[in-house]
Amino acid sequence: MGSIEGENNKSLEIEREKKLEDWLPITSSRNAKWWYSAFHNVTAMVGAGVLSLPYAMAQLGWGPGVTVLILSWIITLYTLWQMVEMHEMVPGKRFDRYHELGQHAFGEKLGLWIVVPQQLIVEVGSNIVYMVTGGKSLKKFHDLVCPDCKNIKLTYFIMIFGSCHFVLSQLPNFNSISGVSLAAAVMSLSYSTIAWVASSAKGKQTGVSYSYKDTATSGTIFNFFNALGDVAFAYAGHSVVLEIQATIPSTRENPSKKPMWKGVVVAYIVVAICYFPVALAGYWIFGNSVEDNILVTLEKPRWIVATANLMVVVHVIGSYQIFAMPVFDMIETVLVKKFRLPPGLTLRLIARTAYVALTMSIAICIPFFGGLLGFFGGFAFAPTTYFLPCIIWLAIKKPRRFSLSWLINWSCIILGALLTVLAPIGGLRSIIKSASTYEFFS
Template sequence: MVNDNDNGIATHDQQNGYNQVDNRTENEKAIDAWLPITSSRNAKWWYSAFHNVTAMVGAGVLSLPYALSELGWGPGVAVLVISWVVTLYTLWQMVEMHEMVPGKRFDRYHELGQHAFGEKLGLYIVVPQQLIVEVGVNIVYMVTGGKSLQKFHDVVCGDSCKHIKLTYFIMIFASAHFVLSHLPNLNSISGVSLAAAVMSLSYSTIAWTAALNKGVQKNVQYGYKAKSTVGTVFNFFSALGDVAFAYAGHNVVLEIQATIPSTPEKPSKGPMWKGVVVAYIVVAICYFPVALVGYYVYGNGVSDNLLISLNKPAWLIAMANLFVVVHVIGSYQVYAMPVFDMIETVLVKKLNFTPSFTLRFITRNTYVALTMFIAICFPFFSGLLGFFGGFAFAPTTYFLPCIMWLSLYKPKKWSLSWITNWICIALGVSLMILSPIGGLRSIIVQAKTYKFFS
């Protein structure tokens, strides 16, 4: 994966007020104008707001009451609040670093990694983790979309309909992506993204208001569900991963910022940060009520997807599940776009394929089909969240930005910036080590009773 910025920046940037010499050939300019991340740079700040909401408020929000039940009241609330603050801080760092070199833009996470750690090492550190996150999210969203469609079907039909396997619902959900994944770039999916952001706010509100309306359940218990200490500890670790998964927007933040125009007088970080702050306020409005109310009402009996715990009123729950489907369609696209960009960059720049509709058609459809197939094989929702959450989300969200910041800005030892970054790194590393352990155990436990292609 070549860092295109070494050759100067796309002509869009010259129009945007950067007058640096562009040393690239016409062919290279044409390729940059074709690739999904660099092809369009006319986004407004509110595009950044709803792309960020769509990327951040995943269906993970619905598993937060379950995570809270495994963490307990005190630790659970602390983990939620600390995660919100730490990830907002690391997101601010990434927005700042996007244009830290005058006249140059780090349009992709790995380009910033290459600037911080060197050409080769930067790629090896960032790309595998970013791919695990983005592909992992896409697989989990295939499962979520399928499960929500199934729930919608079951609620609307009641007992009068025949039971349909989850596999078929995942396929129905995937069919939307065989169409939508051919939208060329991030700006072109802004309409889908806006719909998704509105839906996420809607179903989060439905989830916690319906739970509150239901009232605290009889015999509700707030103790840990696992019978043994070992089980409790493993569940605690897994829940940490669920929370980490809930804050995964960092993996697409530079790519989103790349779509915003920039000049030396008006750098892109201004509108981008405005969008991020709005997005984080929406995130708080979605996350905290769902987590606290869901756990308060159901205690440790809450399902790993809050909407599955709620059955009445039927029309409202059916609607909420449909909202989840629309939202997850948008989220899938926001996370898939950087993956498409990576695949297409390698094919066109390294393997010298000609940029064409056919190339895009084959690669993108293959990717959608692959994520669909894996989702059908492994639909263990919460365990997958815990496993992926710690394994790759913790580094890219909680501490990689801090390491980059320390290596590039070199703040003074024991200064506030230095201390803050090291605290975030310590929290992130412990999260990365602990949560996959819990997540893997719950996958193993669930796998015992699971039948393939059920």
């Protein structure tokens, strides 16, 4: 009798688990095509970071700057390939979330503690930076279109930008935001093109200098570290890659990694088209006088710069949603599983609205764009992007010592660890410098 009851309880638990999986945003829809993966990855990757690349180049200098850009592109494409491969490495099971892969590699508890804090810092950090970027770009657009209008505080523009997310965050899953994501991907390509074409049209500025801006050696070193974080931030789509792959159907004959990888390759070609011309043209034309957002440096032609800023707004709307979706998934899982709250519209409405309000409030309090990029870029983006996939690969695949795979992974781990240590130092100094002259809610 007891065994029958146990069996019933077990089947009820499995049934409940399946119902929950069908409701949660990451696993509720598995009918995405390969091109969904392409534009989701472009939207996640080509973030606001692209606009700070000429500034990063100015802090790094020509040689180190070009080396860091190319190396980052190669390393992050390699680690992305690893994650796509590991999504279904256990037959009959899919690692739909980054932390599930971590748990498989490091154990149930340790895996959660290693992955979840880092993933949350990346996603929540990105959302805060996107709130700041959206607000700044809206303000820039307003100031360009109406130069004689009354000056409006940045705080209000961040609130205007944030208000659309109270509505968009109610979209249930990744596939339902594919339209927003496609628009965002098109916009990222468009404004990146505008940034480098408009810079090139200006021609090399008179008296342009490629020397380091800070005359003190310590300042140059700190700025160098901060720039490494800026570049790390620019390649930060890995924290959502498994979640994007989870939306693609999979069979034994046609596993999800095939369409996913196709989408990733297309996305990385777009990333190269966006990043390299902006970084190199922006630095070549403006030298060390370039701002931490290239569109701020470009004052004219006014209508083109205004259009580009509006495109940035549309793009970061999509990026915010892409990075918020795994966070919504975590919040809803905890509320339903741990706190036994009934899944439904009410829970979704309250939880997601609270999250949007939180990221908006933090963005209003600390809108230091450049410093935030460097700090978050090194602190959490470097581990999740540059070397955590390599550590998981070594733990699960166990390649032979000193084999090619072993050497490549250890090289990535060493470079990534250096980035994790150095970049936040520069970013923190930049935040402290900005904070010393900043007034709250200005």
